Amino acid sequence: MLILTCPCCGVTGEETEFHAGGEAHIKRFGPGSDDEQFHSYMFAKENAKGVHFERWRHNNGCGKWFHAARCTTTLEVFGTYSAQTYEPPKEIKDKISARRPGWSWREFA
Numbered sequence: 001m002l003i004l005t006c007p008c009c010g011v012t013g014e015e016t017e018f019h020a021g022g023e024a025h026i027k028r029f030g031p032g033s034d035d036e037q038f039h040s041y042m043f044a045k046e047n048a049k050g051v052h053f054e055r056w057r058h059n060n061g062c063g064k065w066f067h068a069a070r071c072t073t074t075l076e077v078f079g080t081y082s083a084q085t086y087e088p089p090k091e092i093k094d095k096i097s098a099r100r101p102g103w104s105w106r107e108f109a
């Protein structure tokens with residue numbers, strides 16, 4: 001089972017305490033964008049096997065959204081952090097690099 005810690009209130013719980021909200025750090029396109037950009041925003045998700053960045057909501061707690069960095073194959077959680085960021089904090093990036101040598105970083109929006 002996936003165990004997450006809400007960075008907003010500090011509560012640690014099983015994934016049933018939270019609600020998954022899809023991929024984190026998605027580049028959003030609004031008015032003025034072309035069809036291809038909007039299509040990529042709506043439908044082209046990363047669906048990673050391995051390190052993945054996700055949005056979660058503490059449904060049965062404080063109700064706030066946050067981000068989680070985890071491995072989709074082992075359920076290892078590298079860390080959770082505020083949703084008000086454009087990319088993961090350095091300590092989480094360092095932890096991922098140490099645990100998954102050779103893993104390549106994508107560009108964050």
Ligand SMILES: [Zn+2]
Pocket residue numbers: 006007008009010011058061062063064
């Ligand atoms: Zn919380």
